[in-house]
Amino acid sequence: MSGGAAQERSLDGRVVVIAGAGGSLGPHVARALAAAGATLALADREPERLEGLEAADSRAVDLLDPGAAEAWARELEEKLGRVDAVVHLVGGWRGGTPLAEAPLEDWDFLNDLLVRTVQHTSCAFFGALTRSGRGRFVLMSAKQAVAPSNDNAAYAAAKAAAEAWVYALADGFAKDGGGATANVIAINALVTPEMRQAEPDKAFKTFTDAADIGEAIRFLISDSGAKMNGQRLALHG
Numbered sequence: 001m002s003g004g005a006a007q008e009r010s011l012d013g014r015v016v017v018i019a020g021a022g023g024s025l026g027p028h029v030a031r032a033l034a035a036a037g038a039t040l041a042l043a044d045r046e047p048e049r050l051e052g053l054e055a056a057d058s059r060a061v062d063l064l065d066p067g068a069a070e071a072w073a074r075e076l077e078e079k080l081g082r083v084d085a086v087v088h089l090v091g092g093w094r095g096g097t098p099l100a101e102a103p104l105e106d107w108d109f110l111n112d113l114l115v116r117t118v119q120h121t122s123c124a125f126f127g128a129l130t131r132s133g134r135g136r137f138v139l140m141s142a143k144q145a146v147a148p149s150n151d152n153a154a155y156a157a158a159k160a161a162a163e164a165w166v167y168a169l170a171d172g173f174a175k176d177g178g179g180a181t182a183n184v185i186a187i188n189a190l191v192t193p194e195m196r197q198a199e200p201d202k203a204f205k206t207f208t209d210a211a212d213i214g215e216a217i218r219f220l221i222s223d224s225g226a227k228m229n230g231q232r233l234a235l236h237g
Helices: 003-008 026-035 066-080 105-132 150-176 193-198 210-221
Strands: 015-019 039-044 057-060 085-088 136-142 181-187 232-234
Touching: 015 026, 015 066, 015 105, 026 039, 026 210, 039 066, 057 066, 066 105, 085 105, 085 210, 105 136, 105 150, 136 150, 136 210, 150 181, 181 210
Parallel strands: 015 039, 015 085, 039 057, 085 136, 136 181, 181 232
Antiparallel strands: none
């Protein structure tokens, strides 16, 4: 088998969970990982957003409910025999108002969406990932987590908190010694083929292509990414 062919099927035999699979990035990542051989389990708060995506398991999961997250992890491991990777794509944004004027309700919303969901998902799947022998946890994050602006404080703080949680998760995996890893991919902004088609004259200079993100995730959850743990892969300028 050539090197290119090996890369294309680098996820053969792996069961990969995608949280937030129905968002703008999710379908592109799902197709990329499926093309690399992964067996997919997809979840979103709104199940209709998963329509048209092929997967071994697709369902609605409320990741703000720790019991629902735990049941999801347990049922997937029972149904599919194992869980080898969790890709956390749950996202959202509020901002644009100077810090001193921004409603603190924005923090409550973003803390739930960007931090609580990561906490519940990582705790629910910790056991399955350590049992895998090649477990992987990947969080999609943002440049703003390390470069906050006055009009984006709540979003930046929530992203930073989520990243810190994942680095602590990576430390736990390292101490467990089972070969699991946890890493972060950060971008400034996402561009999809649909966005380019809708605005063909826009340069999207500070944006990261969905295809490049999918390839970065594929690398991190493959054997090639086994030595990366607790790292931040910055796909932005």
